[in-house]
Amino acid sequence: MSDLNQTMAARYQNNFLKEIEEQAEMGEWVKMCMQCGLCSGSCPTNFQAGWDHPPQEIFMMIRAGKRDEVLKSNSMWMCTSCYNCYVRCPRKVPVTHVMHGIAEYAYRIGQSPKNQPTQHLSKTFWDNCTKTGRVNEVKLTQSLYFKDGIGAGIKKAMEMQAVALGLVKAKRLNPLEAIGIAHKCKDIKGIQAMLAKANELEAQRKAEKAKA
Amino acid sequence: MADVKTAAYICKGCEIDKRVDVAALAKAATKSGKMNIVREHDFLCSAEGVAMIQNDIDNEGVTHAAICACSRRAKTDAFNFPTTAISRGNLREGVIWIRPDTEAARETTQEMAEDYVRMACAEVKAMQVPQGNPNTGGVKTLLVVGGGMSGMTSALEASKAGYKVVLVEKTGALGGWTAKLHKRIPTREPFKAPEDNGVSDMVARIEADSNIKVYLNATIAKTDGSPGRFKVEIAIESGAIANEDIGAIIQATGFTLYDANKLPELGYGKSPNVVDQAGLEGLARDAAAAGKPICRPSDGQPVNKVVFVQCAGQRDTTGTHLQYCSGFCCNTSIKQAMYFKDGNPDIDTVVLFTDLRTPGNGEDFYRAAQNKGVIFSKGVVSNVSASGNTCSVKFKDLILNEEVDTQADLVVLATGMVPSSGPELDALNEANRLAEGGDEGAKEQVVQMMSKSVLNLTYRQGPDVPQFKHGFNDSHFICFPYETRRTAIYNAGPVRRPMDILQAQEDATGAAMKAIQAMENAGLGKAAHPRAGDLSFPTVRLEGCTQCKRCTVECPFGAIDEDAKRFPLFNESRCRRCGTCMGACPVRVISFENYSVNTVGSQIKAVDVPDEFSEKPRILILACENDAYPALDMAGMNRHEYDPFVRVIPIRCLGSVNTIWITDALNGGYDGVMLMGCKHGEEYQCHFVKGSELGRYRLSKVGDTLKGMNLETERVMDVEVAITDIATLPQKINDYAALIKSFPPSPFKGF
């Protein structure tokens, strides 16, 4: 992983903006920001702790070439995908997607914070839903709880017991899913093949971009 | 002159007849007013009322009419009798609307009304119908000084309207700064890319235009005369003089860039890689000519990074550099950054600014630049240093809140514009004064200053157009941006205020409009703004003149020169009819046909001044007709009451107030005089620019006169009035009246 990081760093000799424009999904929008701060002010998490850098500041940092600070930042991972910034931006910058794109890139080249919970969720979710074509909510929940090891997992599970029980009572949680008896697509093979191809092509495209 | 036949018309409408005894008013008009005809009418502004007056004019030979009804500002279309001298007695807004409808008030209200009738009669008898300037030029050729974008535009637009133009350019080619531009800021949708500078096309159109005569390598040696009859001497390359008869003049002498050598801290002069915006245009043009990308001046190597420093030596609050913003530089840096990006997107271009100023559709241009990858950072540059072939730019990043040091191959300083106006007249006149006193240094200075003169006017008040602020030429600025203190001489383009090409072209078109208008009106003997169309003009009884020069010094428009015998020489078509000369004249030999020492003086005398036992003081108010008088009118419309002992006379401008009016009033037993004029000073609101200021200066001397008469100096009061003081002005009047009542009655009553 980290060598991919070095390759990129080398390839873009500290032209971080260019790197983001070419490598991060929607990265080409970063340059359009005029620093009005509407996105930062519109973020629902804005008035809570945890945002070390709001979107408009991340954009400015990218322009200023602060590569490590940006890639290692927690900020992109705080996005709730509420799209407030996205619909309000006076420059029509798709802020939500740009933040996702930067996060994905940081993660791809191994620069994102270790054990970033949302990142873990993201991966778990994707693995989960691509495994059978559909989400297995119980397994998803389990793997999320147990991400920090059995102990923490049980603790969390206990905390959440009331919630879980409520859902079970309400027939909205099917314990059987835990042992894999759950909805899945019939053509799982096809889906896997499709995704394999998609991943292969995607990697290829990004490499091409970087070479150009 | 035809026989004088006077008439007074008294309107009973709008409840005038309910509030005052109209018969008594008629009596006043007949007895004290001594009018030949006196008529009352129920509804004077009605068709019948107007017909009645017209009939008297046509069939009774009435030449002078006092219309006693509403304010002179009301019903102007009805009471419009161009061939007859007209005065208006303001019985409505001036009397019944500002007095309470009570039995107690009835007597004083009646007295007020009668006085206004007497005053209207007295005034109209002292008036003549203006006959117009006998001394018109009628030349319809426009002189444009300066062959840059503004000048060329004025010339082409005037020609398109059918006028002849003489275009004088001091260099060997037309085009000015714009010709030096590689490209210009876009002028139309989609505002995304620089455009061709458009100069060659305009030059071609000018050369092909038979209406336009061009002098290159030429300057104005001398400008004599007046609107409609300027005699201009043009010094041409050969050293010879060409003479042109000119009707009006446009000064479009443009600007120079602020001298970047004054900015060593920004590295200018320390490295060829630090240039100003003009320098960059030069590099761009050469590169384009050579078909190569813009290279680094120091070693001709390719440029990988350019930093643009906005507001270099501009928006300065320390007093060292330019205080103003030049308005065009943000767009220019954007354009110049595109020179690089359009050629090679991989070149880094960074614009360092504090406020990015791209108004209107400039916002599209800004977005286009961002889209092309130009980076904009809000930051303050503290230092640019150069070592070898690279520069390092130190700045405070205001967004990320940190000090940054960035390297660049090329640094462009946006230094802004300095107007190419002539010498500053106050300084020049001061130098002249000292020089006449034999000061050698001053003589030097005068020569040096005169060498900068653009127009070389032979005007008594100096060779060029007065300046307003920051060395930009005169402009009334908001409502009437073209108005200068030199009639028929207009400024166009950056010499008037900082502006970009597009604005300058718009401005130059407007200036052409004003110049054409000035020529047309000069030819008809009509005044220019703000008394547009006024046919009256000052006449002087030279036999009474003491050659004191006050009129020639004070005229805000430099209309009065001195002849060989040092008598004032009036250039009527330069005159704006403000009456400042009349106010200044200590021997009262200057007057206008419809506005004179007498038209006002006789009104003052017409007022009935009760004796000292009556406890009815009289207070004279001389009110500027542009702001104070309308404010009083509107006070009436809004039924704000004020003291019944005041008598208001509208004046053209505080500058036209002759102190004799004040002394006459006081000698005549008035208890006080209140003068109402517009704000003066830097943010002046006087429509004659200096009128209220000069008037006030004159009045500041009245104190001594009062002392001489043993009167309290407070008996003469000067108030600054804005047209919006509708509610506050009555209060000021009442306070003043209270003050006057606290004094003993004027000892001069009854004399």
Add this chain to the structure above:
Amino acid sequence: MTSVVATNQTILVVGGGISGMTAALEAAETGKQVVLVETNPYLGGRTVQLYRYFPKMCHPTCGLEINLRRLKANPRIQVLTLAEVTGISGSKGNYSVSVKLKPRYVNANCTACGECGKVVQTEIADEFNYNLGKIKAAYLPSSMAYPQRYVIDSSIIGTPDAERAKAACKYDAVDLEQEEEVISLNAGAIVWATGWQPYAAEKIVYYGYDRFPNVITNVEFERLADPHGPTGGKILRPSDGKEARNVAFIQCAGSRDENHLRHCSRFCCMGSLKQTHYVEEAFGDAGKSTIYYIDIRAIDRFEDFYQKVQANPNVSFVKSKVARITQDKDGNPVCNGVNVEGYKRYATAHDLVVLAVGMEPAVKGMDIPADVMSDSSGFIMADPANAGIFGAGCATNALDVNRSVQSATAAALRAIQVVNKVARAEV
């Protein structure tokens, strides 16, 4: 039937604001015949609804008075108020134009004595004051109104109120029989000076203009500060009439925003800087102003005005586009956002929030009945295709007053070029 004398050497000016009046006067004072068409019952447009002008802090009515005097003294201008151009046919040098005239229900006999206003009982929203107050349905729009003639609001036609007005008028000035009419006239050239309208603030939903009484617009604030406005010049906030001593100004309310107005409206920065003076004028050191901005665009000679305001300790500047306005329990609007200079979050309560709404061309949406090019923001573009129809003032760009006057003066010459050509051809 209203009759208008006009030929193909006449210049038609559409819009009687400062641009239209300027174009009309400059042309007429150069000897041209002009017809000036205005939709309001009075001339002067939006400038007369301003309390003061920047940068001189002088009063718009001062210049209006001069322009009205020029107008009254000039027989070449025919003014049509309550009039609207509904159709233009023909071409450069020979247009034929139809104009719709709405009834004023008051004729030229009116002496503005005000008797009708006294007897009429119905009150209507006071448009001159942006509906911040009410006026009688028989009214003089303002003390500076020209023509100086009352208007009877069509809403009371056919009611006893209208009859009362008629009865009260001794001069047969009230004419309730007046009907809308359409007249047609000739023109050689046309100057289109229909000006601008404030951007509809309620469209910026997160500012709650239509939800919070103490969020108002910059044009409304002008009326609050004006001694002749609905509050007599006292800066009182709408919700409870409390003195608004702590005022926030939000720049780019609509402007520079691709979701609203793409362009920068140019005048709003100076407008808000000017309005901080109103707060100071009213409350001295007890008055506090905060300007939330992206860039302060105090262009060219206006810069020193900005510098003076910056030096004022009672005015603070925050580089931030406010993200959301909420309202606290005391009815104070609270500005929420992030100061991007160093990323500082804020949630600041003010007595009153003034939205510096941008300038939208009035031509936008109005179908100019001829082939006139306009740009993506709806402003009329200078374009050869525009032949004999020329934009002036804010119909052509986001302009401040003196630039509008420049633009209008230029437009007058362009129109004159056309009619002079016609004249030369006919000689």
Add this chain to the structure above:
Amino acid sequence: MARKEYAFYPGCSSQKGASASNYLTSVESMCNTLDIKMTEIPDWNCCGASVSYAESGELPRTAMNARNFALAESNLPGQDIVATCAACWLGSRESKERLEHNSGLLADTQTALKEAGLQIKVIPEIRHMVEVLIEDLGYDELKKPVKKPLNGMKFAGYVGCQTNRPFGINGESFENPMYLDKLIETVGGEAVPYDQKVTCCGGALAFSEPEKAQAQIKDIIEAAYDGGAEMIVTPCPLCQANVEVYQGQINKKYGTKFDIPVLYYSQLMTLAYGGTAKQAALDGNVVRARKLEEFAGK
């Protein structure tokens, strides 16, 4: 033959026994009454949801959605795809837009689809259930079948994010959409005004950053109570689950006493149309809506 037919995309959470199964049940009852035929897209797969952004690249995510498009189009030609879940709707619509505006992406997607033996010819319209109700039927049609108006009941219409942004319901503002309030009123309920109607519930962070998410949920519920609401109504399964199931934890953490039922619009409509508590899947609510249960019993 029903008056309207659609290709139904229930999405993972709306399956039997999944977290939004009660949504599914009530939608089915509602559609029966309105004579809308919803045919499930055979073998549909997960949309990937926005939260998967870090692991899934653009192409794989698009491919997942494209597979659904291809299946719908080949099996249910000419029918719009209708999603009940905000995330599914958003994910699908985004993919549709990108495929339509990015030929490169389309080509790659086709290549990938081929591996699953599929291909896209036409991309069907992607609709949200709510769009179908108010655009294809209209409030008047929705009102007609109302047998038991929910008179006197106060609801906070909670629109949340993804049914509202970035696409939203046509003609509605992002900041203050009215359709949900109108739906509530259509079935006789009262929609209370409150200022958190479109605030994010933090759903995406519910697992990873529970404190943050719960802090946002708390604000929403408080505002609903302040507005005088007895119940909250939402069109989004994620919002429903989050706002409902964490109330207990929030009460623990903040000492609040939240106990407010969170329902789907489809549950209200089912009841107003005279449906039973079972048809409205009231038993599927963790915070039981007693008032409605009684109402249904009557």
